[in-house]
Amino acid sequence: xxxxxxxxxxxxxxxxxxxxxxxxxxxxxxxxxxxxxxxxxxxxxxxxxxxxxxxxxxxxxxxxxxxxxxxxxxxxxxxxxxxxxxxxxxxxxxxxxxxxxxxxxxxxxxxxxxxxxxxxxxxxxxxxxxxxxxxxxxxxxxxxxxxxxxxxxxxxxxxxxxxxxxxxxxxxxxxxxxxxxxxxxxxxxxxxxxxxxxxxxxxxxxxxxxxxxxxxxxxxxxxxxxxxxxxxx
Ligand SMILES: Nc1ncnc2c1ncn2[C@@H]1O[C@H](COP(=O)(O)OP(=O)(O)OP(=O)(O)O)[C@@H](O)[C@H]1O
Numbered sequence: 765x766x767x768x769x770x771x772x773x774x775x776x777x778x779x780x781x782x783x784x785x786x787x788x789x790x791x792x793x794x795x796x797x798x799x800x801x802x803x804x805x806x807x808x809x810x811x812x813x814x815x816x817x818x819x820x821x822x823x824x825x826x827x828x829x830x831x832x833x834x835x836x837x838x839x840x841x842x843x844x845x846x847x848x849x850x851x852x853x854x855x856x857x858x859x860x861x862x863x864x865x866x867x868x869x870x871x872x873x874x875x876x877x878x879x880x881x882x883x884x885x886x887x888x889x890x891x892x893x894x895x896x897x898x899x900x901x902x903x904x905x906x907x908x909x910x911x912x913x914x915x916x917x918x919x920x921x922x923x924x925x926x927x928x929x930x931x932x933x934x935x936x937x938x939x940x941x942x943x944x945x946x947x948x949x950x951x952x953x954x955x956x957x958x959x960x961x962x963x964x965x966x967x968x969x970x971x972x973x974x975x976x977x978x979x980x981x982x983x984x985x986x987x988x989x990x991x992x993x994x995x996x997x
Pocket of ligand 1: 787819827
């Protein structure tokens with residue numbers, strides 16, 4: 765099995781080939797799953813409940829190990845969970861963004877500069893001293909993204925980051941991630957059930973029973989899913 769980003773093609777940020785995963789004593793979740801995400805693009809991952817979307821992201825970030833197949837992903841990778849309360853750990857906004865930099869052993873002025881840059885990128889510099897508990901759901905998701913930007917992540921993996929947000933905040937977040945991808949050369953893979961979010965991405969994958977069954981232009985996939993009542997996203 766090959767993992768890491770050492771020999772990934774220059775035009776790609778994520779490469780998954782024939783990946784298979786099953787839980788102990790469980791049925792297969794991913795079965796020869798293959799996909800490529802081009803560098804500097806914003807792609808989405810769609811599929812019915814239980815089709816393996818979250819499992820694929822967890823494999824990509826190393827939280828799970830596949831039984832077979834190959835994965836390559838550019839480092840560092842940032843992960844944004846559905847529920848931001850599962851990943852924001854410090855009492856204030858600036859402290860939380862800085863927390864992710866501990867391993868880099870930076871000087872204090874470098875940490876301050878990275879935190880300011882990251883909060884500016886998500887338009888939340890004004891809130892740097894605010895307690896985490898006093899943020900909205902959308903603001904918390906943007907802080908999680910700022911943490912990844914501060915760490916200079918090349919790839920963002922987002923697992924239904926808008927699931928707990930109201931519709932306006934949902935579209936603000938997806939538009940902001942698109943802007944970050946385009947302005948900073950990041951690559952993002954975003955799991956969603958919401959077809960209106962497809963308007964913001966460069967391409968999408970459709971996962972069914974652990975395999976990619978369609979991929980490509982978001983508008984075409986959107987039309988396919990709107991005309992397929994048997995695929996309940
Ligand atoms: N910790 C676990 N132990 C055993 N089975 C699990 C575990 N986590 C998930 N599964 C199973 O793995 C399969 C794939 O789950 P996964 O969360 O990847 O699906 P998904 O496509 O992200 O679904 P959803 O859209 O509902 O979030 C499901 O059948 C699920 O029940």
